[in-house]
Amino acid sequence: MTFGLRSLALALLLATLAACSSGPDRPEPTPLQSFAPQIQGAQVWQAQLGDVEFALAVAADATSVTLASSSGDVIALAADTGRELWRGNVGEALSAGVGSDGRYASVVTRGNELVVFDAGKLLWRARLDTRVVTAPLVAGERVFVLGVDRSVRAFDVLDGRKLWALARSGDPLTLLQAGVLLPWQNTLVVGQAARLVGLDPLSGAQRWEAAIASPRGTNEVERLADLVGPAARIGDTVCARGFQSAVGCVDAARGVLSWTKNVGGANGVAADEQLVFGADASDRITAWKREGGDVAWTSDDLRFRSLSSPLVLGRTLVFGDYQGQLHFLDRENGKPLLRLPTDGEAIVGAPVKAGPNIVAVTRDGGVFAFRAE
Template sequence: MRIPVRLFRAAILGLMAAGLSGCGLFSSPDARFDPAPLTDYTPTLSVATRWSVSIGSGGDYGFEPQLVGDTVYAATPSGAVAAVDLSSGALRWRAGDEPLQAGAGSDGRTTAVVTRQGMVVAYDAQGKEIWRSQAASAVNVPPTVGNGIVVVRTTDYRIQAFDESTGKLRWNVQRPGPALALRTSIRMAMVPNLLIAGMPNGRLLAVDTASGTVRWEGSVSASRGASDLERISDVVGEPLTIGPLLCGVSYQGRTSCFDVSQGGRAVWGQDVASATGMATDGQRLYIPDMRDVVRALDLKDGQEQWQQPALLNRRLSAPAVAGRAVAVGDYQGYLHFLSRVDGSLMARLQVGGGPITSALLATPRGVVVQTGSGNLMLVGVSD
């Protein structure tokens, strides 16, 4: 059973629910868990929308823009799949007309999405459909494309790789899974010859992309608690590789880094959990925690450098590094820019379109935002 992370976050914080099967947010009788109001600050960074283009309609977890070269690839639940020029926002191609559950993943040659029926659909560099193949079950995580394969992670805890040219199933890896798992901002990472995937049991896998052999498996966190809800410990966001380090963060768990040059030896761990993921500038990890306090951890030893509580309970997106700042989106469609040095508020921009659930995308030209209404936007940052 997979329930959107918003429901779990509310329940974990002790909010009252009408029922787990509902689609709406929980209401809270406790003001401690209300979103913090926007606070006054002195702007120290200039931010502005460079371009905006509608690529479809709707937004949800499982839909995150991806940059390959100078092209942004994105998809929306309404069925649109698009390639957009990063510099100008010009639409290079648009395809698709059936409702989607996840997308888009691309390596610039092949772009893949997944329909609500679990069908993996691949497009070529001009946006022409080239194949479709059925996944083992539903898919809520964007596909990852590279090393000659298209990879999906299904809701029955499988990782399946399809041949990038033909769509033929190349390999399949399955791990036992918990009774409950999140539907939140999650993405797999591709490095030369390896796929890095976070799993719902708090573990990271490194899988050989040619054979599907699991080369390494490590624990970001262990499940704790008396109930299925309390034991949820999904690895969220995208696993980060920084030099020899591989880092992951889990829901209701912790942040852990491993040294892949030494067989995946655990380097450090901190009890900082997240519902959406993290970003790095090569010196620090930036993580919105379970209460949306943004924290900066030193990459070398995990020691906390600063924390910023001004965005408490604002349901923050996965962050992105943007020049001197780290950016996060919130439930009202605001982008917030915090100083990488001390976490102070530097800038704020309303982009609209409802809650920002897609992870922000850092690019050389600024931050790409996919809004809840299906718009794709580039926000430039300057001193």
């Protein structure tokens, strides 16, 4: 199958999935139940970004949060107050972003250009020979890019010089969805089909490979089991979801699979020292024990509410939904602790921790920062 036909098949697949998620045959979302809040929380600032029509990844650290709109605006805000620190514009629509190390920020355009800013100043642009929907990773004075064909490229963050490239062959179909791309100590961890792969970030040489999912089915579409982001990294463990097939964890120090469980779902996972969290295709939330993968608890309270990928922080597990609600759940049992509204539009991507706050972005580009107990 040629790349053009693969792209067409992917577009049709995703359109079908989108229709299934919102069509008349999809069950009605579970009504939200009233409850007495168990923790305190409130909105502390709000900003406007512009429409977000791609798989936005929000880059955040202790002092700043960096975001991008579909139209090409790239913005850094102060994590504590929402004050604008800098703003840049790519000049065309985006397909992926944002990756940032706190200084350099990187996005990819729909025209397949990798663009890097230095504190808001356009530093360089480089043409890519593959489509990209996964936010670039900026780390160690390099920019790493994962293509939709799950090829990997590394560039020098200062001048845009290509350092190495690694192609992946043998996978006839891949998802047009953000994949797994993250650092672990001195290893670059990427998702390639149903496998987590550890690479040398200096050369692209493979160090290890571990399969999280086992593709099944009678055709290429049914066998799709690409790893989807975000993945979770805790100590030496990296946990990820295989699209509609499995959730599993890998020991990145040894490059071996720790456990895998067959479960559907299309969004990424979160984890802490004890548990791994995710919602399946029906938005049933499950917590698995990080050691061994046994189920610790499940919750049906938010089924069919088109949940985002989660954030786990202290005692709370946070999901966004299709109505812009942020649900703060008890990470020990899934019981509701707090519910806070945004602007009524769907939450895009996973909520993130930014300094003392939790930041969520909606489809209309509303940026909301909350502080919870």
